[in-house]
Amino acid sequence: MFAAEPRGRRIARLLLMAFYGLAGVAHLVFTDAMVRIVPAWVPEPRAVVITTGLCELVGVIGLTLPRWRRTAGWAFAAYAVCVFPANIVHAMHDLGSGTGLPLWYHAPRLLLQPAIVWWALWATGALKRPPAAR
Template sequence: MKTTARWILAAAMMFAGTSHLFWAGEEFQAQVPDLVTEVLPIDKDAVVVASGAVEIMLGAALIALPKERHRVGAILAAFFVAIFPGNIAQALGKRKGFGLDDDRARFVRLAFQPVLVAWALWSTRR
């Protein structure tokens, strides 16, 4: 069961990362907090591209590095925690993206983030 869950998570990460790069970049920009571009010399598109590349690499690593799956799972969980402020910014800023066009939908999305963290950790435990 853990193997199946890990493969599903890997596929989801690679799909999400690919969507960052090719067709949903503008949607993902709604999740980039303004503070990031105010503090760093980077624009929202670059943040989306970089995070997409990271998602593809982490998804691939879940499959390609079976001996490192525990470490990759921990890194992926940390990634999910690191992007959580973007989800908060989207909710508080009432930014539309991915059909999250009302407060309820945006806050339900926030509640799903801990599930992703738990999934990454559980599916990569020995």
């Protein structure tokens, strides 16, 4: 029913699972810290942080199921786009107040966001080939 998964894609998917699995757990364990970086226009930030953590963990389960893998990939790609404003707010807060994480943490995080979107799509088979191979 499902084609064999190439080794590179499987490794990328397993790394994606680890990435989002850790992020999901972090949202549930470090909820208060995560709430502080939610943009002010987001209602019920604590509930949003907890819900997103649970969604990340459900998505990780989806990545283990071939039938749901591509759907989970699209969901994680959309999620990466949606959390980008929170990443910007987090960077502005840390860099503006002179406390927290430095530029060497925030700059790569912000610049790599498109790569995270591509990673979620490619590792799950939602995209068939890397852009350079087309």
